[in-house]
Amino acid sequence: MNLKALVEAIVFASRGITPERISKITGRDVDEIKKALEEIKNDFSSEDHGVELAEIDGYFRFYTKPAYSDYVSKITRRRFDKLSDSQLEVVAILLVNGPLTRTELDSFRGRDSSAILSSLHKMGVVRRKRKGRSYLYELSKSFKEVTMIEETLKRVLEDSLKEESDNQDPSQT
Numbered sequence: 001m002n003l004k005a006l007v008e009a010i011v012f013a014s015r016g017i018t019p020e021r022i023s024k025i026t027g028r029d030v031d032e033i034k035k036a037l038e039e040i041k042n043d044f045s046s047e048d049h050g051v052e053l054a055e056i057d058g059y060f061r062f063y064t065k066p067a068y069s070d071y072v073s074k075i076t077r078r079r080f081d082k083l084s085d086s087q088l089e090v091v092a093i094l095l096v097n098g099p100l101t102r103t104e105l106d107s108f109r110g111r112d113s114s115a116i117l118s119s120l121h122k123m124g125v126v127r128r129k130r131k132g133r134s135y136l137y138e139l140s141k142s143f144k145e146v147t148m149i150e151e152t153l154k155r156v157l158e159d160s161l162k163e164e165s166d167n168q169d170p171s172q173t
Contacts, residue, residue: 003028007036016059016145056144083125090116091125091139095149099138101131 003026010022019033026033037060041053050068053060064072083091093108094100105113117137120126125143128135139149 003032004036004039007033008040011037011040011053011060012062014061016056016061016141018058019060057141061145086116087120087125090120091143091149094126094137094139099129099136101134101136103134105137 006026007022010025011017019030019037022028022033022037023030037053037055041055043049044052044062050065051062052065054063089109090105090113093105097104097108100108102113102117105117117126117128121128121137124140126137127140128137130136143149
């Protein structure tokens with residue numbers, strides 16, 4: 001059986017899966033799985049494909065390439081399109097700073113965030129977990145998967161760093 005095709009089928013059928021889980025399913029070595037994932041990622045990076053294989057938080061999943069997202073969004077339900085500016089601000093703070101308590105988030109924003117956190121929690125954008133007598137808030141896995149926010153941020157930072165190094169005066173190095 002073609003391992004690469006098998007791994008591709010498993011990733012396609014999943015909502016995100018780790019190489020270790022694929023290894024358990026297939027009975028193959030994790031290093032073999034990682035090599036197959038890298039080959040699949042390279043194969044799907046060409047312009048011949050409308051999807052790409054991406055890794056987010058150790059989970060591999062196929063995503064629509066940004067160039068085709070406007071078309072695909074016409075047939076898919078988008079739950080997170082209607083975030084207010086304040087909600088987007090909270091999302092950005094949680095993305096950059098990781099899990100925070102409401103008090104920590106309030107200090108970043110300089111104002112109360114409880115109503116916004118409550119609405120984002122109800123929408124499934126953030127999840128909360130107990131930390132002593134308070135809660136830690138973080139972006140939900142489903143929000144990160146649907147929006148590909150971490151992957152997008154990583155690309156923006158890589159592009160920014162590349163642009164910065166390209167614009168650097170060679171005589172300064």
